[in-house]
Amino acid sequence: MHDEIPIRKIIHVDMDAFFASVEQLDNPDLHGKPVAVGGSSDRGVVSAASYEARKFGVRSAMSSVVARKLCPDLIFVKSNFERYKEVSQKIRKIFLEYTDKVEPLSLDEAYLDVTENKKGYPSASLIAKEIRQKIFEQTGLTASAGISINKFIAKVASDINKPNGQKTIGPEEVLDFLENLDIRKFYGVGKVTQEKMYNLGIFTGKDLKNKSLEYLTETFGKSGAYYYYVVRGIHKSEVKPNRIRKSLGAERTFFENISSEIFMLERLQNIADEIERRLKKSKVAGKTITLKIKYSDFTLQTRSKTLPYFISDKALILEIVKELLFQEKVSNSVRLLGISLSNLNTEKKKTASKKETVSVQLSFDF
Structure with a gap:
């Protein structure tokens, strides 16, 4: 017996270069100039880049040194998360x-289910247009939007007419759109998977659709089933107003590399303080503790341990972290350390889902 997939009206709203745009808004001298939010030191990392900076190839998560080489006129601005949160809350109210x-994904993007909405509007496209207009009027910032029958397609669509644009993929357009979509634009396909797919001759949605469920599961594990269904327009994930937090963590990048475990423990103590504070504030506890180590050559290592009970106490967290740190010798000097807790007591067990198929109503008003 097949489940019928309800056709929803989903909007994905994504602010345009949010952090950098807020900085340009607050400081008119930065308007129209290449701006990077983040540290300008040799050890700094770009958190966000304005569209003027992106033209030079500057991207978030890029080292500040590389960013400056690509764009010598790049202006670095320190991040101001309190201000970004303040603007984000205004947008959320809209x-x-x-x-x-x-369902907020971060400060600058969210999913909205407007199948039934407070205004009684039949058109999701018009709602998206009105929301974008209100955001601009109330904050001076621009947003882009994607509108479709599920979260996956709406997110892909919001990228198409960026910045300050929107794209609707109506029910009758979904299958053609997905077949013609470059595989690297599929949300959830990272660089490694993209390369793997290219090597297997999968370049577009159509190529992906030609592969059986068995083949994709064998090749890509659990993700294989996800790829099999999304390319057929099937993505049952609902918009969840109260997203369940799956992990909580904190990390620090050091001004100078450290190679002594004693110094590392000192830093980890400060990080554990921050973790405990956040766990208490969120009223959560976790079973899996992960130690993250980034070496001076930028290689990354994680070490984890899962306990049979939930913990949120700093002393217990540190005890496990200490054990993980001395599990094997730290092979190089370290530039970053992080601790995270997952397997939280907020997670619910997922029930096994039945086989999915899609029923598309062509007379749907988008």
């Missing part, structure tokens, strides 16, 4: 005027 089904 979303809530239309629907309570709002």
Whole structure:
């Protein structure tokens, strides 16, 4: 017996170069100039880049040294998360005027389910246009949007007419759109998977669609089933207004590399303080503790341990972290350390889902 997939009206709203745009808004001298939010030191990392900077190839998560080489006129601005949160809350209020089904992904993007909405509007495209207009009027910032029958397609669509644009993929367009889509634009396909798919002759959605469920599961594990269904327009994930936190962590990048485990433990103590504070604030605890180590050559290592019980106490966290740190010798000097807790007591067990198929109503007003 096949389940019928409900056709929803989903909007994915994504602010345009959010952090950098807020900085340009607050400081008119930065308007129209290449701006990078983040540290300008040799050890700094770009958190966000304005569109003017992106033209030079500057991207988030890029080292500041590389960014400056690509764009010698790049202006670095320190991040101001309190300000970004303040603007984000204004934007969230606009979303809530239309629907309570709002799922924030971060400060600058969210999913909205407007199948039934507070305004009683039949068109999701018009709602997206109105929301973008209100965001601009109330904050001076631009946003882009994607509108479609599920979260996956809406997210892919929001990238198409960036910046300051929107794209609707109506129910009758979904299958053609997905077949013609370059595989690297599929949300959830990273660089490694992209290369793997290219090597297997999978370049577009159509190529992906030609592969059986068995083949994709064998080749890509659990993700194989996800790829099999999304390319057929099937993505049952609902917009979840209260997203369940799956992990909580903190990390520090050091001004100078450290090679002594004693110094590392000192830094890890400070990180554990921060973790405990955040766990108490969120009223959560976790079973899996992960130590993250980034070496001076940028190679990354994680070491984890899962306990049979939940913990949130700093002393217990540190005890496990210490054990993980001395599990094997730290092979190089270290530039970053992090601790995270996952397997939290907020997670619910997922029930096994039945086989999925899609039923598309062509007369749907988008």
